[in-house]
Amino acid sequence: MKTHTLLMPLDMHLHLRDGVMLENIAPLTAYSFSGAIIMPNLVPPVTSLKDVKAYKERIMAAVPNDYFEPYMTIFYKNYDKAFLESVADEITAIKLYPAGITTNSEDGVSSFDIEKMRPTLEAMSALEIPLCVHGETDGFVMDREAEFMSVYESLATSFPNLKIIMEHITTKAAVEMLDKHDNLYATITVHHLLLTLDDVIGGMMMPHNFCKPIAKRPEDLDALLNIALKAHPKVMFGSDSAPHPKDKKESSGCAAGVFTAPIALQLLCEIFDQYNKLDNLQTFVSDNAQSIYRICPEFKEIILENRPFVVPDNYSGVIPMYAKETIGWAIENVE
Amino acid sequence: MKTHTLLMPLDMHLHLRDGVMLENIAPLTAYSFSGAIIMPNLVPPVTSLKDVKAYKERIMAAVPNDYFEPYMTIFYKNYDKAFLESVADEITAIKLYPAGITTNSEDGVSSFDIEKMRPTLEAMSALEIPLCVHGETDGFVMDREAEFMSVYESLATSFPNLKIIMEHITTKAAVEMLDKHDNLYATITVHHLLLTLDDVIGGMMMPHNFCKPIAKRPEDLDALLNIALKAHPKVMFGSDSAPHPKDKKESSGCAAGVFTAPIALQLLCEIFDQYNKLDNLQTFVSDNAQSIYRICPEFKEIILENRPFVVPDNYSGVIPMYAKETIGWAIENVE
Numbered sequence: 001m002k003t004h005t006l007l008m009p010l011d012m013h014l015h016l017r018d019g020v021m022l023e024n025i026a027p028l029t030a031y032s033f034s035g036a037i038i039m040p041n042l043v044p045p046v047t048s049l050k051d052v053k054a055y056k057e058r059i060m061a062a063v064p065n066d067y068f069e070p071y072m073t074i075f076y077k078n079y080d081k082a083f084l085e086s087v088a089d090e091i092t093a094i095k096l097y098p099a100g101i102t103t104n105s106e107d108g109v110s111s112f113d114i115e116k117m118r119p120t121l122e123a124m125s126a127l128e129i130p131l132c133v134h135g136e137t138d139g140f141v142m143d144r145e146a147e148f149m150s151v152y153e154s155l156a157t158s159f160p161n162l163k164i165i166m167e168h169i170t171t172k173a174a175v176e177m178l179d180k181h182d183n184l185y186a187t188i189t190v191h192h193l194l195l196t197l198d199d200v201i202g203g204m205m206m207p208h209n210f211c212k213p214i215a216k217r218p219e220d221l222d223a224l225l226n227i228a229l230k231a232h233p234k235v236m237f238g239s240d241s242a243p244h245p246k247d248k249k250e251s252s253g254c255a256a257g258v259f260t261a262p263i264a265l266q267l268l269c270e271i272f273d274q275y276n277k278l279d280n281l282q283t284f285v286s287d288n289a290q291s292i293y294r295i296c297p298e299f300k301e302i303i304l305e306n307r308p309f310v311v312p313d314n315y316s317g318v319i320p321m322y323a324k325e326t327i328g329w330a331i332e333n334v335e
Numbered sequence: 336m337k338t339h340t341l342l343m344p345l346d347m348h349l350h351l352r353d354g355v356m357l358e359n360i361a362p363l364t365a366y367s368f369s370g371a372i373i374m375p376n377l378v379p380p381v382t383s384l385k386d387v388k389a390y391k392e393r394i395m396a397a398v399p400n401d402y403f404e405p406y407m408t409i410f411y412k413n414y415d416k417a418f419l420e421s422v423a424d425e426i427t428a429i430k431l432y433p434a435g436i437t438t439n440s441e442d443g444v445s446s447f448d449i450e451k452m453r454p455t456l457e458a459m460s461a462l463e464i465p466l467c468v469h470g471e472t473d474g475f476v477m478d479r480e481a482e483f484m485s486v487y488e489s490l491a492t493s494f495p496n497l498k499i500i501m502e503h504i505t506t507k508a509a510v511e512m513l514d515k516h517d518n519l520y521a522t523i524t525v526h527h528l529l530l531t532l533d534d535v536i537g538g539m540m541m542p543h544n545f546c547k548p549i550a551k552r553p554e555d556l557d558a559l560l561n562i563a564l565k566a567h568p569k570v571m572f573g574s575d576s577a578p579h580p581k582d583k584k585e586s587s588g589c590a591a592g593v594f595t596a597p598i599a600l601q602l603l604c605e606i607f608d609q610y611n612k613l614d615n616l617q618t619f620v621s622d623n624a625q626s627i628y629r630i631c632p633e634f635k636e637i638i639l640e641n642r643p644f645v646v647p648d649n650y651s652g653v654i655p656m657y658a659k660e661t662i663g664w665a666i667e668n669v670e
Binding site for chain 1: 532537
């Protein structure tokens with residue numbers, strides 16, 4: 001049977017939530033990933049040294065071994081330099097949300113006034129703290145990411161020493177931005193390498209494929225696949241795996257988020273194998289992230305097998321993408 | 336209190352379903368409309384004289400009085416002239432579905448070969464039977480209607496004496512087609528005068544706003560509003576009200592259809608009033624349809640009041656659009 005080995009897989013964009021959900025969900029990622037960038041959009045968001053230390057402790061208490069590193073983040077505000085210095089050792093990045101743009105982002109940035117942000121972003125540049133950005137405007141849903149490109153341009157040129165990560169990119173427009181500025185990077189989810197809007201609302205409406213940013217057009221999918229499959233050195237895997245209880249998804253108002261954490265590596269193997277690019281997967285799923293973030297994850301070796309795997313219908317009440325469907329790769333062993 | 340009176344409102348595109356759903360739903364339309372074009376996409380679809388007579392009887396048995404006229408249709412196939420002559424007196428139109436494009440359309444037309452359709456469409460022209468069309472390709476969900484315009488062009492030019500109704504149009508492209516061919520007409524739903532894709536997936540995902548064709552972009556909404564508010568003589572109101580049980584909507588695979596029948600006139604009053612075009616509503620909701628279809632509906636007078644009305648949270652287990660929300664107009668009286 002064909003197998004494929006991945007070393008130190010990293011999920012550079014992950015939602016672990018808190019409380020019982022955290023306890024249920026964190027072990028699934030810790031099982032197959034060496035580490036993950038942990039998003040700070042709790043309620044209230046993670047914004048202090050105390051918050052971030054306590055959240056990290058809760059995460060470590062929830063995972064069954066010490067071979068998993070949660071790379072912590074705080075929620076962007078216009079922090080001063082003294083504060084940033086005090087938290088720099090505890091965090092790997094700061095996550096910026098435009099206000100109200102996605103789950104628990106109400107306290108985010110409501111206008112991109114570069115001069116108001118300058119002290120914070122210059123301090124982050126000096127301290128080498130990357131800025132992770134949810135790049136969407138409040139415009140029409142299919143245009144939100146493309147409209148945000150001017151903000152990326154403005155941030156990239158105003159702060160040339162700041163590493164800026166365009167999170168969970170979904171468009172050809174964002175792919176084309178990558179090579180325009182040295183300091184722009186991107187994460188790409190596995191679901192955005194599989195879905196277009198047709199898979200969300202083109203047949204039946206599929207709440208478990210609904211996320212923000214929404215999956216876009218076929219030509220956008222092609223652009224994302226192209227850059228991921230060649231493991232462009234500025235792109236990293238970030239699942240944006242975002243669990244919600246079933247009753248928040250199959251509801252009259254369905255929450256945004258696709259839950260992929262426990263099947264992400266299997267799906268990535270299937271996609272890269274389908275295009276005969278399995279040799280590039282290690283770079284996409286770990287090496288690029290290590291270079292970009294300058295991190296050295298704990299050793300972990302994942303062996304995947306090319307055999308049918310039926311995705312469980314739920315994980316502790318959370319419905320994964322492709323629930324009950326059969327995919328082509330399975331995790332055989334973790335060492 | 337401000338009131339507005341409508342005479343003989345007509346719903347020129349309605350799904351009444353069958354069985355218990357029919358019994359629950361039909362009275363809601365019969366209460367406030369003089370008549371409605373009844374879609375034939377039952378399982379199996381309505382395709383014979385016997386079917387259509389029996390379905391009409393079931394509808395009449397479900398409505399509480401005789402002041403409502405179901406204008407019957409059959410499901411388009413390449414019928415011969417003798418068959419069409421035999422059913423002509425029992426039907427008002429024939430409905431064409433591309434195969435598999437929406438609820439219960441599996442038996443529809445799988446390719447638009449004009450020469451194969453010619454005998455049927457020429458016979459329909461001679462018998463003055465209008466052709467109602469669900470105009471979508473099987474392309475990307477946001478492009479399906481615009482891509483279908485070439486089929487409308489081909490049908491309109493090949494059969495100049497056939498009245499062709501572009502059903503439930505949702506795009507600027509379809510609005511622009513209306514004046515290009517004398518024999519093209521259109522229905523517009525009330526939800527497509529209110530929603531864009533943002534109201535379906537721009538915030539939370541809203542299954543009760545999910546329908547086919549999907550609501551489109553703001554500029555499409557503007558084009559639809561413009562032509563409806565001026566009651567362009569080639570447009571008619573057709574609700575496309577499409578009930579599904581709640582568990583088929585709030586589900587891991589949500590069925591397409593917005594249920595508006597019991598609130599359609601109230602919402603139309605609100606929209607037309609908001610733009611100071613209430614004087615055009617009678618034409619949009621009845622007079623144009625009478626001219627286009629050459630029908631003379633039973634007398635019915637609906638008096639609406641400009642006062643807050645809380646939309647019920649369900650009608651016999653079917654969740655309406657705007658459930659539990661307050662709208663600005665209510666039905667005061669029906670005579």
